[in-house]
Amino acid sequence: MTIKQLPDILINQxxxxxxxxxxxxxxxxxxxNALDAGASRVDIDLEEGGVRLIRIRDNGGGIGADELPLxxxxxxxxKIASLDDLEGVATLGxxxxxxxxxxxxxxxxxxxxxxxxxxxxxxxxxGGRVGDVEPRPHPQGTTVEVRDLFFNVPARRKFLRAERxxxxxxxxWLRQLALARPDVELRVTHNGKPTRRWKGEGSLLxxxxxxxxxxxxxxxxxxxxxxxxVDHAAAGLRLHGWIAQPAYNRASTDQQYLxxxxxxxxxxxxxxxxxxxxxxxxxxxxxxxxxxxLELDPRRxxxxxxxxxxxxRFRDARLIHDFVYRTLHEALAGxxxxxxxxxxxxxxAGTGEAALxxxxxxxxxxxxxxxxxxxxxxxxLGLQVAETRAGYAALYGGRGIDTASPPPxxxxxxxxxxxxxxxxxxxxxxxxxxxxxxxxxxxVDMHAAHERIGYEKLKSAHDGAGLSTQPLLVPAxxxxxxxxxxxxxxxxxxxxxxxxEVTRSGPQSLTLRSVPALLAHGDVEALLRDVLAxxxxxxxxxxxxxxxxxxxxxxxxxxAVRANRRLTLPEMNALLREMEATERxxxxxxxxxxxTRFGLPEIDRWFLRGR
Ligand code: ADP
Ligand code: MG
Numbered sequence: 001m002t003i004k005q006l007p008d009i010l011i012n013q014x015x016x017x018x019x020x021x022x023x024x025x026x027x028x029x030x031x032x033n034a035l036d037a038g039a040s041r042v043d044i045d046l047e048e049g050g051v052r053l054i055r056i057r058d059n060g061g062g063i064g065a066d067e068l069p070l071x072x073x074x075x076x077x078x079k080i081a082s083l084d085d086l087e088g089v090a091t092l093g094x095x096x097x098x099x100x101x102x103x104x105x106x107x108x109x110x111x112x113x114x115x116x117x118x119x120x121x122x123x124x125x126x127g128g129r130v131g132d133v134e135p136r137p138h139p140q141g142t143t144v145e146v147r148d149l150f151f152n153v154p155a156r157r158k159f160l161r162a163e164r165x166x167x168x169x170x171x172x173w174l175r176q177l178a179l180a181r182p183d184v185e186l187r188v189t190h191n192g193k194p195t196r197r198w199k200g201e202g203s204l205l206x207x208x209x210x211x212x213x214x215x216x217x218x219x220x221x222x223x224x225x226x227x228x229x230v231d232h233a234a235a236g237l238r239l240h241g242w243i244a245q246p247a248y249n250r251a252s253t254d255q256q257y258l259x260x261x262x263x264x265x266x267x268x269x270x271x272x273x274x275x276x277x278x279x280x281x282x283x284x285x286x287x288x289x290x291x292x293x294l295e296l297d298p299r300r301x302x303x304x305x306x307x308x309x310x311x312x313r314f315r316d317a318r319l320i321h322d323f324v325y326r327t328l329h330e331a332l333a334g335x336x337x338x339x340x341x342x343x344x345x346x347x348x349a350g351t352g353e354a355a356l357x358x359x360x361x362x363x364x365x366x367x368x369x370x371x372x373x374x375x376x377x378x379x380x381l382g383l384q385v386a387e388t389r390a391g392y393a394a395l396y397g398g399r400g401i402d403t404a405s406p407p408p409x410x411x412x413x414x415x416x417x418x419x420x421x422x423x424x425x426x427x428x429x430x431x432x433x434x435x436x437x438x439x440x441x442x443x444v445d446m447h448a449a450h451e452r453i454g455y456e457k458l459k460s461a462h463d464g465a466g467l468s469t470q471p472l473l474v475p476a477x478x479x480x481x482x483x484x485x486x487x488x489x490x491x492x493x494x495x496x497x498x499x500x501e502v503t504r505s506g507p508q509s510l511t512l513r514s515v516p517a518l519l520a521h522g523d524v525e526a527l528l529r530d531v532l533a534x535x536x537x538x539x540x541x542x543x544x545x546x547x548x549x550x551x552x553x554x555x556x557x558x559x560a561v562r563a564n565r566r567l568t569l570p571e572m573n574a575l576l577r578e579m580e581a582t583e584r585x586x587x588x589x590x591x592x593x594x595x596t597r598f599g600l601p602e603i604d605r606w607f608l609r610g611r
Pocket of ligand 2: 094
């Protein structure tokens with residue numbers, strides 16, 4: 001066996017195996033370079049799903065003629081110079097391997113002109129063989145052309161999918177980009193036809209928020225209509241963005257966007273925290289939708305853990321898990337019946353007439369806003385009270401969770417003294433309550449509503465009492481793995497708080513002496529194993545609470561008013577008032593909506609009135 005140094009071309013092609021999976025990865029790397037160069041506009045021209053051509057043109061800082069060859073050599077980057085820079089890196093790129101990798105598996109050209117040079121220049125590469133720098137007219141900025149991807153790597157070419165599929169991957173990536181950088185204009189053409197255009201929005205809205213327009217264009221009107229604004233900062237962390245109200249949910253995780261310091265990433269721990277926050281309000285097997293931006297000191301997150309940078313590693317993952325969970329949990333607790341908080345509403349609160357008109361139009365379809373008397377149950381103040389009551393003050397010493405701006409002041413649309421859900425008029429088929437509200441007609445599913453109210457009451461009653469524990473008559477011995485036993489030993493105090501008294505009785509065995517009282521009749525051993533797995537992976541476990549909640553939910557369901565029970569008007573009104581006051585009452589325990597509203601403008605339309 002002889003050991004040989006590999007030629008540069010082959011080294012680049014091997015690196016391309018990690019960085020360039022398909023046309024979408026090329027688009028990602030090149031557009032990220034454009035953004036790092038400060039571009040405010042990026043043109044993306046594609047042919048045949050990007051396989052035949054990807055051309056990315058930007059108006060960023062450009063590259064000088066003498067630096068073109070450097071840009072194409074391995075480990076050459078203008079973005080970091082030391083390990084210290086790497087630890088605090090704020091650019092999207094820093095590894096200096098995208099251009100050489102892409103150039104080694106395509107017919108490639110790089111043309112550019114920087115601000116202070118009079119002429120542009122170009123450098124062409126074919127399958128890794130670099131040509132000479134030549135003059136070429138070019139406006140300020142950079143154009144990269146990638147033709148015939150993998151033309152010299154048949155094994156990789158085989159893995160390319162149909163044009164539509166590859167284009168779909170590119171579009172999904174561009175959607176993420178459009179969400180992360182609303183300040184940048186993006187224009188896309190495919191096979192010579194314009195397919196997508198996101199207009200640049202000048203500056204970012206309040207601290208980097210997306211405008212409702214971008215949100216609409218990117219995730220669709222339904223999402224935008226159901227989105228709750230979240231913005232919370234504490235302990236040097238900030239989480240902001242939009243989460244969909246539970247009634248809007250998905251069969252898959254396709255609308256879950258997380259950006260860490262502006263970089264689109266997948267993170268299991270954050271995804272887990274979000275899922276937990278929704279656990280109480282989402283139908284089993286359904287997935288929440290969200291666009292969330294997490295911002296923190298770059299030194300607290302390692303972005304250099306994945307060649308294509310799809311993942312990051314947090315230095316204090318537990319804290320972040322907890323922060324995300326609590327922030328969203330609180331935001332969702334505010335989804336009380338009678339409150340509609342949509343993107344259009346927030347936009348109207350902040351901007352001029354056009355947006356207000358939009359909110360009014362939106363109110364007609366989504367249900368109108370509360371009238372101008374200022375019923376603001378979601379005001380930051382209200383939440384701050386809830387927050388303190390819940391005892392989060394230690395970690396969240398700062399301001400309250402700004403789940404939403406106050407509802408906009410709309411022109412008075414009716415009797416301002418009516419409560420949000422109005423007053424009951426009648427019962428329909430023993431199932432629904434009809435009520436007159438300031439905006440029109442409210443319809444409530446009385447069983448679903450009552451169930452949620454009962455459930456929330458049971459939960460607060462049990463929260464107050466704490467989890468009592470019940471000794472087992474005969475202690476149980478559990479065979480576990482050594483790792484599980486280690487966790488049990490280390491986390492004995494946490495387990496005790498959850499109601500489990502556990503001691504280690506051998507390298508691979510535990511003795512269980514007492515269990516959470518409420519759950520003593522279930523499969524406590526399986527529960528304990530799940531709890532141990534959670535503690536190992538996430539440092540905390542909400543399983544016991546979740547199992548308890550499941551039991552309480554069942555109790556609430558049996559206690560709830562059954563269909564066909566006649567309610568008197570005062571009974572119905574009492575239910576409406578309780579809904580308004582109950583956290584999460586916008587959806588039942590299974591995630592179905594408990595109420596809906598038809599605004600007068602909408603009802604007028606049914607009858608072609610006012611045309
Ligand atoms: P990285 O982005 O990790 O630095 P790349 O291989 O993607 O590595 O790019 C190498 C270098 O080429 C960058 O550091 C940058 O200086 C320069 N460069 C690449 N694309 C552009 C662009 N669109 N505009 C200006 N400079 C660019
Ligand atoms: Mg790069």
